[in-house]
Amino acid sequence: MNPTPGTGLIPIVEIFHSIQGEGYFSGTPAVFIRLGGCDVGCHWCDEKNSWDKNNWPFVRVEKIVKETVKYPADIVVITGGEPLMHSLNELTAGLRKAGKRTHLETSGAYPLSGRWDWICLSPKKFMSPHNEIYRKTGELKIIVYNKDDFRWAEEQAKKVSRKCKLFLQPEWSRKKAVLPVIVNYVQKFPEWRVSMQIHKYVQVK
Numbered sequence: 001m002n003p004t005p006g007t008g009l010i011p012i013v014e015i016f017h018s019i020q021g022e023g024y025f026s027g028t029p030a031v032f033i034r035l036g037g038c039d040v041g042c043h044w045c046d047e048k049n050s051w052d053k054n055n056w057p058f059v060r061v062e063k064i065v066k067e068t069v070k071y072p073a074d075i076v077v078i079t080g081g082e083p084l085m086h087s088l089n090e091l092t093a094g095l096r097k098a099g100k101r102t103h104l105e106t107s108g109a110y111p112l113s114g115r116w117d118w119i120c121l122s123p124k125k126f127m128s129p130h131n132e133i134y135r136k137t138g139e140l141k142i143i144v145y146n147k148d149d150f151r152w153a154e155e156q157a158k159k160v161s162r163k164c165k166l167f168l169q170p171e172w173s174r175k176k177a178v179l180p181v182i183v184n185y186v187q188k189f190p191e192w193r194v195s196m197q198i199h200k201y202v203q204v205k
């Protein structure tokens with residue numbers, strides 16, 4: 001499937017003000033724009049309701065920007081779903097014009113569009129990322145569900161730049177079993193960090 005071309009309309013699941021709970025910017029206030037549409041098919045996905053883009057209103061970019069700039073946060077995180085199923089050139093241009101930092105959270109399964117201050121790549125085994133995104137990635141975040149994910153993590157880490165920050169994050173439903181294994185791994189291989197989804201612990205969105 002090709003990404004939605006730049007129609008100026010993007011399916012929006014929600015726009016909300018919270019803190020970034022994961023990865024390098026963990027603990028930083030941000031506005032999140034969650035886009036509808038994803039066909040990557042992670043069986044443990046906690047945003048399955050976002051998969052069908054037609055379940056969500058298609059909103060004009062100007063309206064999305066207007067809604068977003070109401071909040072004082074400098075950072076706007078575009079997430080999903082899989083945001084790169086849509087052309088994000090217009091949206092990122094509008095947000096940058098409004099003085100916001102644009103951050104992307106993506107599986108990388110679709111071609112990159114938009115202008116980004118930060119890209120968090122969370123590749124999935126179910127649909128490999130496009131090669132072009134690896135060298136533009138600021139942080140690589142691997143969701144760990146089972147032991148094979150450490151092998152996958154190392155394979156993916158070979159593709160990003162040396163400056164890229166590396167994170168291992170337990171899949172939420174498996175955190176009790178997986179977290180001690182991640183901690184042990186990070187102690188052995190200190191180029192990795194633990195990412196914790198702190199927004200779920202403090203029970204904010």
Ligand code: SF4
Pocket residue numbers: 038039040041042044045046047048050080081082107124
């Ligand atoms: S890529 Fe993200 S939104 Fe899509 S199925 Fe996987 S976890 Fe869910």
